[in-house]
Amino acid sequence: MDFYKEKLLTVITESEIEEHLVEDFDKLGAKGYTISLARGKGEKGIRNAIWSSNSNIKIEIICCPKVCEKIVEFLKANYLKNYAMILFVADVDVLRPSKF
Amino acid sequence: MNIVNPIILFFLFGVIIGLLRIKLCLPRQIYDFVTILLLLSIGLKGGVEMSKLSLGFLFPQIVTALAMGFLLPFIAYPVLRYLGRFSLADSASIAAHYGSVSVGTFAVAISFLISKNIPFEKHMALFLVLLESPAILAGIFLARGFSQKTKWKEVFHEAFLDKGIILMLGGLLIGWIIGPSGALIIKPLFFDMFNSILALFLFEMGLIASSQIGSLKRHALFLIGFGILMPMFSSLIGVLIGCWLGLSIGGMTIFATLAASASYIAVPAAMRISIPEANPTLSIASSLGITFTFNVLVGIPLYYSLAQKVFIILGR
Numbered sequence: 001m002d003f004y005k006e007k008l009l010t011v012i013t014e015s016e017i018e019e020h021l022v023e024d025f026d027k028l029g030a031k032g033y034t035i036s037l038a039r040g041k042g043e044k045g046i047r048n049a050i051w052s053s054n055s056n057i058k059i060e061i062i063c064c065p066k067v068c069e070k071i072v073e074f075l076k077a078n079y080l081k082n083y084a085m086i087l088f089v090a091d092v093d094v095l096r097p098s099k100f
Numbered sequence: 101m102n103i104v105n106p107i108i109l110f111f112l113f114g115v116i117i118g119l120l121r122i123k124l125c126l127p128r129q130i131y132d133f134v135t136i137l138l139l140l141s142i143g144l145k146g147g148v149e150m151s152k153l154s155l156g157f158l159f160p161q162i163v164t165a166l167a168m169g170f171l172l173p174f175i176a177y178p179v180l181r182y183l184g185r186f187s188l189a190d191s192a193s194i195a196a197h198y199g200s201v202s203v204g205t206f207a208v209a210i211s212f213l214i215s216k217n218i219p220f221e222k223h224m225a226l227f228l229v230l231l232e233s234p235a236i237l238a239g240i241f242l243a244r245g246f247s248q249k250t251k252w253k254e255v256f257h258e259a260f261l262d263k264g265i266i267l268m269l270g271g272l273l274i275g276w277i278i279g280p281s282g283a284l285i286i287k288p289l290f291f292d293m294f295n296s297i298l299a300l301f302l303f304e305m306g307l308i309a310s311s312q313i314g315s316l317k318r319h320a321l322f323l324i325g326f327g328i329l330m331p332m333f334s335s336l337i338g339v340l341i342g343c344w345l346g347l348s349i350g351g352m353t354i355f356a357t358l359a360a361s362a363s364y365i366a367v368p369a370a371m372r373i374s375i376p377e378a379n380p381t382l383s384i385a386s387s388l389g390i391t392f393t394f395n396v397l398v399g400i401p402l403y404y405s406l407a408q409k410v411f412i413i414l415g416r
Contacts, residue, residue, distance in 0.1 A: 014372065016368075016369050016372045016373070017372065017373065020373065054308075079376075081377075082376035082377050083372075083376060
């Protein structure tokens with residue numbers, strides 16, 4: 001089977017900024033994303049999602065390295081300082097590169 | 101203390117469970133459902149009563165309520181900034197929370213008045229809707245001034261299109277259109293079950309409030325003082341304005357409660373977007389952990405007796 005290399009960008013952050021982030025991702029060239037509710041503990045304390053102001057989301061975006069870099073730079077400039085946000089990038093193999 | 105009311109006991113039950121660190125909470129979807137029901141019920145109740153009133157009668161009250169919501173943060177801000185020594189962003193954000201209102205506190209005040217057979221103007225829900233947003237604008241103004249950088253379009257979106265405001269506004273409109281006779285068929289869920297829904301809601305609020313108190317840390321002492329004294333001061337303003345508007349003692353109590361309550365849903369979300377450098381833990385811990393708890397347990401009966409005294413002193 002033929003696989004193609006793409007990037008998987010995972011962002012774990014505050015659920016309150018979801019709408020804004022999603023808009024930004026669209027503008028920066030992401031063709032799609034998956035969002036799930038998340039809870040856990042980090043530098044900003046336990047975020048146990050018992051109500052909306054205290055819940056996290058995990059956004060996963062598979063995209064080409066160029067778009068990935070653009071999004072990471074954008075998040076660095078606009079969100080990392082003031083929001084609870086963790087992001088990491090991994091290499092992934094996909095079957096249909098045209099989808100990303 | 102407001103303790104004999106079963107709704108308050110549910111709240112205390114939630115607080116105790118939270119303090120004992122017993123892992124229990126309403127499932128997220130149920131909590132959302134209970135919140136939606138509560139918001140719609142409050143809107144509907146207010147709307148049905150509004151259908152009996154004219155806009156000319158309501159207009160001065162609407163303008164006064166909006167002005168109060170916008171101006172309260174300007175009182176809270178210098179206290180936070182110069183006495184509390186908070187950063188500009190934190191002071192503006194916390195001040196915005198205290199100018200806005202809390203639906204839960206409003207609902208408890210309504211339930212308190214009904215349980216004591218104290219009459220009040222039933223269109224007070226209108227003020228609850230109106231008072232959500234002006235403080236958000238005031239908070240952003242305090243933090244940013246008339247800066248070119250402020251994205252006012254986004255700000256207005258956050259301030260006026262919050263889900264809670266939309267639900268209450270929807271309820272108000274539906275209630276206003278259908279009137280008392282039309283409301284009969286939806287009465288069982290939205291009207292008769294109000295106190296049961298509120299009890300569930302307050303149980304969850306108790307859990308959340310107790311989980312917030314521990315996060316105050318460094319500023320704990322100041323914020324505990326602020327979280328109790330600020331609502332008491334605001335309630336006095338609310339009572340006086342309510343009296344000036346010609347409200348009954350019950351109406352003055354609710355107006356005072358609205359002035360005294362601090363937001364923990366609409367404002368935190370708006371502040372997170374508009375003043376991201378403000379620390380959300382500070383404002384939520386004080387508005388929910390301290391002020392909500394204080395208002396529910398002690399504040400509301402206190403504001404009622406304050407309203408009674410002002411009513412007599414001003415010879416109404």
